[in-house]
Amino acid sequence: MDVLGYDFMIRAMLAAVFTGLAAPVVGTYLVQRRLSLMGDGLGHVAVTGVALGLLTNTSPTWTAIAVAILGAMLIEVIRERSNGGGDVALALLFYGGIAGGVLITGIAGQSASRLQEFLFGSITTISVDDVWITMVLAAAVMVIGLGLGPQLFTVAQDQEFAKVAGLNIRAYNLLLAVLAAVTVTVAMRTVGLLLVSALMIVPVATAQQLSRSFRATLVAAMGVGLVASLGGLLLAAWASYDVPGISPGPTIVLLALAMFAFTWPLGAWLRYRRRQRVPFNELPPLAHHTTGEHPHRHGENCGHAAVPHGDHVDYLHDGHRHAVHGEHYDEH
Amino acid sequence: MLNDDPVLQIVDGTVPIAGRPVLRHVDMTVQRGEFVALMGANGSGKSTLMRAMTGLRPLSRGSVALFGTPLSRFRDWHRIGYVPQRPSAGGGVPTSVWEVVSTGRLTRRRFMRPLLPRDRAAIREALEVVGLADRHRDGVATLSGGQQQRVLIARALAGEPELMLLDEPTAGVDLPNQQALASTLATLKERGVTVVLVAHELGPMAPLLDRAVVMRDGQVAYDGAPLADHEVHGPFFGPGHHHHHQESVRPHLDHVPPVLSPMDAAHEEVQP
Numbered sequence: 001m002d003v004l005g006y007d008f009m010i011r012a013m014l015a016a017v018f019t020g021l022a023a024p025v026v027g028t029y030l031v032q033r034r035l036s037l038m039g040d041g042l043g044h045v046a047v048t049g050v051a052l053g054l055l056t057n058t059s060p061t062w063t064a065i066a067v068a069i070l071g072a073m074l075i076e077v078i079r080e081r082s083n084g085g086g087d088v089a090l091a092l093l094f095y096g097g098i099a100g101g102v103l104i105t106g107i108a109g110q111s112a113s114r115l116q117e118f119l120f121g122s123i124t125t126i127s128v129d130d131v132w133i134t135m136v137l138a139a140a141v142m143v144i145g146l147g148l149g150p151q152l153f154t155v156a157q158d159q160e161f162a163k164v165a166g167l168n169i170r171a172y173n174l175l176l177a178v179l180a181a182v183t184v185t186v187a188m189r190t191v192g193l194l195l196v197s198a199l200m201i202v203p204v205a206t207a208q209q210l211s212r213s214f215r216a217t218l219v220a221a222m223g224v225g226l227v228a229s230l231g232g233l234l235l236a237a238w239a240s241y242d243v244p245g246i247s248p249g250p251t252i253v254l255l256a257l258a259m260f261a262f263t264w265p266l267g268a269w270l271r272y273r274r275r276q277r278v279p280f281n282e283l284p285p286l287a288h289h290t291t292g293e294h295p296h297r298h299g300e301n302c303g304h305a306a307v308p309h310g311d312h313v314d315y316l317h318d319g320h321r322h323a324v325h326g327e328h329y330d331e332h
Numbered sequence: 333m334l335n336d337d338p339v340l341q342i343v344d345g346t347v348p349i350a351g352r353p354v355l356r357h358v359d360m361t362v363q364r365g366e367f368v369a370l371m372g373a374n375g376s377g378k379s380t381l382m383r384a385m386t387g388l389r390p391l392s393r394g395s396v397a398l399f400g401t402p403l404s405r406f407r408d409w410h411r412i413g414y415v416p417q418r419p420s421a422g423g424g425v426p427t428s429v430w431e432v433v434s435t436g437r438l439t440r441r442r443f444m445r446p447l448l449p450r451d452r453a454a455i456r457e458a459l460e461v462v463g464l465a466d467r468h469r470d471g472v473a474t475l476s477g478g479q480q481q482r483v484l485i486a487r488a489l490a491g492e493p494e495l496m497l498l499d500e501p502t503a504g505v506d507l508p509n510q511q512a513l514a515s516t517l518a519t520l521k522e523r524g525v526t527v528v529l530v531a532h533e534l535g536p537m538a539p540l541l542d543r544a545v546v547m548r549d550g551q552v553a554y555d556g557a558p559l560a561d562h563e564v565h566g567p568f569f570g571p572g573h574h575h576h577h578q579e580s581v582r583p584h585l586d587h588v589p590p591v592l593s594p595m596d597a598a599h600e601e602v603q604p
């Protein structure tokens with residue numbers, strides 16, 4: 001029952017590792033710029049590219065890349081022209097992309113199931129050539145995305161400051177859009193065009209539950225992406241012995257979402273705790289109020305948060321701040 | 333590079349926004365080491381003037397020169413430290429104070445090279461000058477509005493600039509933070525850094541001033557010795573605070589995307 005022995009499985013694992021690592025790199029910059037849905041849009045546009053490949057009998061991967069890059073540039077132009085409010089124009093582009101794709105596939109005389117390979121992924125039928133393309137493009141995305149990290153981060157962080165720092169912000173915006181387009185087509189074989197964005201965004205959403213810096217988010221998102229894509233692939237492969245019909249694409253995405261579902265409450269709790277423990281201002285209390293009879297002694301394990309307040313700590317107790325004062329507690 | 337070139341010179345500067353002339357025939361020169369405040373009412377064009385000086389707003393007439401070089405050919409961006417009007421720290425990914433400040437070092441870094449010890453030292457020093465060295469690992473979003481403003485100043489300082497341009501650094505900042513800001517600027521002034529800032533009210537920065545430039549209706553109305561806050565809002569420099577029709581006619585002159593204000597409200601809640 002060793003799935004690892006098959007050649008197609010080796011190829012699939014290579015593709016999964018590379019896409020799982022590369023997609024969150026671009027995704028982190030997209031989330032930073034609040035463009036989480038851009039990958040989705042590019043995925044829709046790439047459907048037309050795939051269909052053009054099927055129609056002209058050329059490699060759907062290359063036509064998808066070409067069309068997705070064109071789409072990315074168009075989105076960037078619309079965004080720049082419409083001053084940030086171009087979401088309707090973007091939506092029109094997305095619908096045009098998927099409608100055009102379905103129409104052209106029909107004209108090409110291809111069945112819907114052929115298109116479905118690209119819509120929902122077919123990582124286990126990936127060819128040797130496609131594995132090479134996937135690995136080279138994913139490596140390129142990672143080299144550019146990490147190597148130009150300082151520039152891309154600065155532009156994503158504050159466009160005006162970046163411009164006054166002498167960066168060509170239009171070029172970097174375009175670069176990020178092109179990276180997103182390439183990532184979309186790279187991940188197309190792994191999880192499919194309709195789920196591409198999940199592999200870019202969900203790992204970032206998972207990572208930032210626990211991280212406090214951009215770099216930590218980026219690195220952790222790559223880890224989550226890797227675990228999700230490789231783990232999802234293997235999980236689907238093993239599970240399909242028992243339940244035929246389990247495909248890797250949705251398994252990968254659901255595994256990533258499960259990781260998010262696991263970290264989100266943890267992150268929410270950590271944020272709550274961090275916020276609660278922010279020291280109080282070092283102002284003296286307005287008057288000396290003491291608490292009445294106090295039910296217990298505050299201490300390390302009393303269950304009440306201890307917050308620094310000048311030279312002592314206040315214990316948070318039912319909306320009150322209790323500070324030790326000799327044998328009793330003061331209201332601070 | 334000649335040392336007696338003015339640090340900043342704008343000649344016959346005219347800037348239209350959406351077809352309306354917002355800045356009209358402005359001439360202004362700043363010499364090395366000066367501390368200049370651009371003042372004036374809302375909509376007088378003071379922020380637009382600052383943005384024209386940085387190249388963020390293209391001129392339709394006239395010219396801007398930085399350190400004697402026309403803006404179009406200016407490449408020594410590390411000599412400029414720009415502090416935009418309001419923290420745009422609201423990205424979707426948590427970002428540490430250190431990371432934001434380190435982007436200010438980009439103008440001095442070589443392409444595709446990691447941070448050198450020299451860069452790290454400059455970032456640390458910038459954080460110390462604004463008094464946030466102990467918060468460098470914290471997320472920017474967890475800081476108060478005034479502290480975020482100081483982070484942006486540290487970011488500009490990290491590039492070790494010769495000219496600091498600050499757009500309304502005191503807007504919406506409480507008095508203790510304004511005082512922290514003033515002492516930071518005093519440090520810079522001692523080091524010989526040229527400072528140009530846009531301010532509605534000077535507050536604790538008033539003693540630092542060498543010169544005030546007051547804008548009125550897109551033109552320079554006054555350029556000379558420092559003025560007290562109330563003089564700037566006198567009848568001559570109007571439109572005063574009761575001329576609200578002036579503001580409503582003009583298209584959106586402050587450059588803050590309004591989306592950012594809910595963030596500030598969130599920070600207030602964090603404050604005890």
